[in-house]
Amino acid sequence: MPITANDWSVNVVGHWNRAILTPAGIVRRLLRLPEETPVQVEVALDAFLPYRVRHDNVIVTANSDRLHVQPTAPTFNAFEDAMKVAWNGMESLPETPVVAAGFNLNFKATGKYPSLSAITAHAWDDRLIDADFKIETRSIARALPWKGGHIKLSVAEDSASAFNILMNYDRRSTAVDDLKEWLSIPIKDIKQAMERILSDCLDLNLGEIRYGN
Numbered sequence: 001m002p003i004t005a006n007d008w009s010v011n012v013v014g015h016w017n018r019a020i021l022t023p024a025g026i027v028r029r030l031l032r033l034p035e036e037t038p039v040q041v042e043v044a045l046d047a048f049l050p051y052r053v054r055h056d057n058v059i060v061t062a063n064s065d066r067l068h069v070q071p072t073a074p075t076f077n078a079f080e081d082a083m084k085v086a087w088n089g090m091e092s093l094p095e096t097p098v099v100a101a102g103f104n105l106n107f108k109a110t111g112k113y114p115s116l117s118a119i120t121a122h123a124w125d126d127r128l129i130d131a132d133f134k135i136e137t138r139s140i141a142r143a144l145p146w147k148g149g150h151i152k153l154s155v156a157e158d159s160a161s162a163f164n165i166l167m168n169y170d171r172r173s174t175a176v177d178d179l180k181e182w183l184s185i186p187i188k189d190i191k192q193a194m195e196r197i198l199s200d201c202l203d204l205n206l207g208e209i210r211y212g213n
Contacts, residue, residue, distance in 0.1 A: 002208050002209065002210045003107050003108070003109040003165075003198075003204060003208050003209045003210065004107065004108050004109075004209075004210050005074035005075075005105070005106070005107055005209065005210065005211045005212075006074060006106055006107065006108050007074070007104065007106045008070065008071050008074040008078075008079055008082075008103075008104060008105055008106065009068060009069065009070045009071075009082070009103065009104050010068075010069045010070075010079075010082045010083050010085075010086040010101075010102075010103040010104075010183065011066050011067065011068050011069075011086070011100075011101065011102050011103070011104075012066060012067040012086050012089060012090060012098060012100075012101045012179060012183075013065065013066045013098065013099050013100040013101070013102075014065070014066065014067070014096050014097050014098035014099060015064065015065065015096065015097045016062055016063065016064060016065070016066070016067055016089075016093075016096055017093070017096070018050065018062050018063075018064055020093065021062035021067075021089075023039065023041050023051065023053050026039075026053045026060050026062065027039055027053070027055070029088065029089065029092035029093065030060055030069075030085050030086075030088045030089050030092065031053075031055055031058075031060070031085060031088075032088060033055070037055075039053050039054065039055040040053070040054040040055070041053055041054075042054060042059075050062055050063050050064075054072070056072075056081070057071055057072055057073075057077065057078035057081040057082070058070065058071060058072065058078065058081050058082050058085050059071075059072060060085060067086060067089045069082040069083075069085045069086045070082065073211075073212045074105075074211055074212065075211050075212045076187055076191060076211070079103075079105075079187070080187050082103075083103065083183050083184075083187075086101070086183055087180055087183045087184065090176050090179060090180050090183075091180065094176050096176075097174070098173075098174060098176055098179055099172065099173075099174055100170065100171065100172045100173070100179070101170075101171050101173075101179035101182050101183055102168055102169055102170040102171065103168075103169050103183075103190075104166065104167065104168050104169075105167045105169070105190070105194050106164065106165065106166050106167065107164075107165040107198070107209070108162060108163065108164055108165070109162070109163040109165070109204070110160075110161065110162045110163075111161065112161070113163060113204070115202055115203035115204065116155060116157065116163045116165075116202065116204075117157065119140055119155050119202065120138035120139060120140055120155055120156070120157040120163075121138065122138070122140075125138070136158065136159045137156060137157065137158050137159070138156065138157045139154055139155065139156035139157070140154065140155055140156075141153065141154040141155075142154075146169070146193060147182075147185060147189075148171060148178075148181075148182070149169065149170055149171030149172070149182055150169075150170050150171075151167060151168070151169050151170075151193060151197070152166075152167070152168040152169075152170055153165075153166070153167055153168075153197060154166045155202070165198070165202070167194060167197065169182075169190065169193075
């Protein structure tokens with residue numbers, strides 16, 4: 001089965017003023033559109049959750065503790081738009097206290113992938129099994145320094161032989177300019193690092209990856 005991209009997102013962690021980031025505020029400050037531009041506003045009916053503003057390639061959620069921007073599909077064109085929207089948030093509200101910015105490029109692979117099984121397996125498993133414990137999930141994680149931040153890579157395998165590959169590109173700083181720089185990294189550099197991890201480090205065939213819906 002193909003490897004599918006899923007659950008891509010961009011986040012800026014801080015103390016965001018939701019009184020400013022109303023749907024109209026999001027349209028004007030983050031999407032950089034006239035306030036009268038029609039957008040889709042999604043409201044949770046059975047839970048106290050922040051609304052989501054959807055327009056073109058992005059979905060924006062202004063939480064009090066983070067700005068979350070998700071591409072409507074895991075493609076690099078939509079992801080680039082999401083990064084720009086998050087960057088606009090810091091440019092428009094530079095007084096917002098921030099502590100980190102990150103973006104996530106995640107993938108799921110279902111079926112037999114010997115290279116991934118070899119990564120998640122460990123000799124310690126035998127000791128757990130010998131002690132009559134059943135292993136439902138296996139995972140391994142590494143933090144890789146990259147461009148002043150880190151790529152936090154994890155590979156997890158569940159009992160249904162599904163592998164989740166999580167890549168969190170993370171930069172921690174209380175300086176807005178540092179985080180704006182992080183969200184200004186060219187897409188080609190991000191894609192190159194991602195492909196090196198998938199191909200050179202995890203021994204996966206890049207031609208099997210499926211992006212979008």
